Amino acid sequence: MKRIDLAGLTAAPAQTWGAVRLVPLLRDEPVTGLRLHADVHDDGELSIVQSGRRRAYISYIPHAFVATRSAEGAPAAAYGTQLHDPAVPAESDCIRLRFRGRLTRRENRGRLRFLPLHLAMEGYLALQFAGPSVAWQEWTHQAVAHGLSPRVEASYCGAAVPGLQDALRVFEIHPGQCGMVLYVADALAAAFVVPHPDDYRALHPSLLQDFYGELVYQYAHLYPAVNDFSVRLDETRVGSLADLRASIVESQAQWEEFHRVMAGGLLDAEDLSFTKVNRVGRFTLSRFRPAFNPDVDNHIGETITDEAGRLVYLKTFRLSAAQTRRGHLLSQLAAHDWNLDETARALGADRQALTLRLDRAGFGHLLRPEVIDHSRAKARAASRR
Numbered sequence: 001m002k003r004i005d006l007a008g009l010t011a012a013p014a015q016t017w018g019a020v021r022l023v024p025l026l027r028d029e030p031v032t033g034l035r036l037h038a039d040v041h042d043d044g045e046l047s048i049v050q051s052g053r054r055r056a057y058i059s060y061i062p063h064a065f066v067a068t069r070s071a072e073g074a075p076a077a078a079y080g081t082q083l084h085d086p087a088v089p090a091e092s093d094c095i096r097l098r099f100r101g102r103l104t105r106r107e108n109r110g111r112l113r114f115l116p117l118h119l120a121m122e123g124y125l126a127l128q129f130a131g132p133s134v135a136w137q138e139w140t141h142q143a144v145a146h147g148l149s150p151r152v153e154a155s156y157c158g159a160a161v162p163g164l165q166d167a168l169r170v171f172e173i174h175p176g177q178c179g180m181v182l183y184v185a186d187a188l189a190a191a192f193v194v195p196h197p198d199d200y201r202a203l204h205p206s207l208l209q210d211f212y213g214e215l216v217y218q219y220a221h222l223y224p225a226v227n228d229f230s231v232r233l234d235e236t237r238v239g240s241l242a243d244l245r246a247s248i249v250e251s252q253a254q255w256e257e258f259h260r261v262m263a264g265g266l267l268d269a270e271d272l273s274f275t276k277v278n279r280v281g282r283f284t285l286s287r288f289r290p291a292f293n294p295d296v297d298n299h300i301g302e303t304i305t306d307e308a309g310r311l312v313y314l315k316t317f318r319l320s321a322a323q324t325r326r327g328h329l330l331s332q333l334a335a336h337d338w339n340l341d342e343t344a345r346a347l348g349a350d351r352q353a354l355t356l357r358l359d360r361a362g363f364g365h366l367l368r369p370e371v372i373d374h375s376r377a378k379a380r381a382a383s384r385r
Contacts, residue, residue, distance in 0.1 A: 001274045001286070001303070004266055005311060009193065011181075011259040012174055017167035019223045021186060023259055025179035031195035031312050034283050034304070038206055112280045116315050117210060119277060119287045120300040124323075125151045127289070128330040131366065132338040139338065143366035148330075153323065155211035162220045165208055173201060179314070181263055182207070185223035188265055188297065189216040193314035195304075214320040229258070265297025266316060274303070282307045290319075292327035326361050352378050 012024040131147030132139045158164050161184065178200050179193035189212060194200050233247045260267060271291040278285045283304050290298040301316035319327070336342040344354040355375040358364060364372055 001272070001288075001305065001309060003268075003270045003272055004191075004288075004301075004303075004314065005309075006193075006267065008310060009179060011256050012177075013255055014183075014229065014259075015167075015171045016226055016228045017170060018163035018225050019185045019220050020163050020167040021183040021226055022167065022171050023181040023183070023262075024174050024177045025181065025193060026174055026176045027178040027197070028176070030176075030178065030197060031306070031310075033281065033306075034195045034312055036194050036196075036199045036203065036313065038203055112278055112285065114278070114285060114302075116206075117302070117317055119285075119302045120289075120315070120317055121153065121155075123275060123287045123289055124300050124319075124327065125153065127327055128334045133334070134337050134339070136338060136340070138340055138367055138371050140366060140368055148363075148366070155213060155317075156217040158208040158210050158212060161212055161217055164220070168204065168207055173204060181259070183226075183262065184216045185219035186226055186262065187215060187219055187318075188263055188299075189213075189318055191263070191266060191299075191301070191314055191316045193311060195312045210315075211317070213318050213323070215318060266299050269296070269299070277302075283312060285313075289327070290324075292324055292331050294321070294324055294328055298324045298327070322361070325357075326363075329358060329361055329363070351375075 006025065009025040009027060012026055014021050014023045016022075129148050129151065131143050135144045164184075176197055178195065178197055179191070180200075181188065182190045182192070190207075190210070192203075192207065194203060233244075233251060238244050238247055269290055272288045273291070274286045274288045276284055276286050283306055285302065285304050287300070287302040289300050292298060298319045299316045300319060301314065303311060304313035306312055332343050332346055336346060340351050340354055344351050347354060349357070352375040355367065355371060356379060358367060359372050359375075
């Protein structure tokens with residue numbers, strides 16, 4: 001796979017609430033053989049998640065998804081949301097830690113537990129995590145010995161995004177709905193797809209527990225409302241039921257085209273990098289990351305596809321401009337063996353400008369202090385001239 005393909009899913013007319021616009025995605029027939037349900041960690045505890053050998057990260061994880069494989073073609077009931085109280089109440093003066101093990105865990109032969117969006121974010125945080133591949137004199141000993149440890153990225157819980165909770169409460173869930181595309185101030189915030197309509201009904205509230213980027217949070221504050229694009233039929237062209245049916249089909253096609261234009265930042269990206277994570281029967285769980293082009297929208301996420309490559313599950317996270325710049329810088333550095341001069345030429349800049357960009361992006365601690373001080377002095381001297 002090199003791109004996100006929503007084949008088999010039909011976009012229904014959008015619903016709006018304030019700055020939030022939700023486009024339902026419908027399936028004519030649900031995908032058989034795979035079901036998803038939520039495993040809620042409503043204990044208020046931090047979690048330590050193993051992301052590799054001798055490597056872990058700490059996060060608050062509100063819920064996990066469990067993918068269950070049934071016999072091919074056999075009916076399967078949704079498990080629904082399950083609430084589990086903590087075994088021992090947390091002390092008021094401390095924060096307990098819970099070990100979640102790996103990001104994906106096979107609970108039995110046909111059952112896989114994974115943490116939604118954490119797969120995607122872990123892949124982003126691990127981007128060039130080892131640091132400089134060559135011990136150039138500009139990099140500190142810490143950068144060469146320990147790489148980018150620690151990497152930190154901020155996000156916002158869905159419950160903190162103004163208007164999202166009310167929107168999810170009042171939005172209608174369509175028969176056959178197996179997903180949605182979420183816009184905030186008409187900026188694509190997230191896409192969510194599941195195999196079965198019952199799965200979506202059970203997991204619809206989990207969108208409040210997901211995390212969203214800085215852009216989504218800011219847009220929800222800055223733009224209190226968006227226009228409602230309602231479909232209008234030309235009554236002069238309707239003289240019979242057949243004419244009415246034809247007009248409705250035409251309006252549906254127009255809405256599909258409009259949705260594809262709005263979601264172009266995700267659907268038109270053809271240079272996504274997919275990494276397979278695990279398999280459950282004929283289904284493959286993968287995560288993806290973009291090419292980090294600063295001039296376009298950039299999304300990370302995770303997918304489940306069947307043996308034919310059909311999209312069964314999708315969850316995405318929109319990177320902010322700053323996160324995209326950090327990914328772009330790390331990708332360019334790795335492509336040029338972390339050589340500052342060669343990387344600067346590839347970016348159309350000079351060594352001084354690249355050094356200051358690295359410092360502003362939060363990677364200044366990887367460079368020797370005298371390198372940054374020299375670049376800042378040259379920048380000040382140039383500004384005085």
